[in-house]
Amino acid sequence: MIGLLRLAVMLLIALTVIYWALVFYFRAGERDRLEEEWQRDQPPLPRDTFVENGLRSYQGSLRRKLLWGVYILPIGAICTLIYVVNYA
Template identity: 70%
Template sequence: MLALLRLTVMLLIALTVIYWALVLYLRAGEKDRLEAEWEAERPPLPQHTYVANGLRDYQGSLRRKLIWGVYVIPITVVVGLVYYVNYA
């Protein structure tokens, strides 16, 4: 039981590092894309406002997907494997 707890803690630490690395990387890419889009279109909003609005919209959609992809799916796979190995 102690080994499972240790595995869980290490897995959560590793997944948290991966999650934040992905958040920062994808947010930087979206910021670059929004800045290039602003340059091409030249909307009436200032660039910083246009980028901030776009990042706010993007952040809401990104966070839900990353939580599923980084936390829920790997933890479900590990729990499934532990159950299969021990009880099946």
């Protein structure tokens, strides 16, 4: 039982590190895209305001929600594997 608890804690720590690395990576990519769009279109807003408004709308986007797959897929796969090995 202690081994399972140790595995779960280490897995959650590793998945959290991966999740935050992906969040920062995708956010930096979105920021670069918004800055390029501002350079190309030259809207009346200042660049910082334009980028912050774009990042605020990005917070609820599908890509950000899909990052939760970092947690759900590996944990689901491990639970399925445990079930198949022990009960099938």
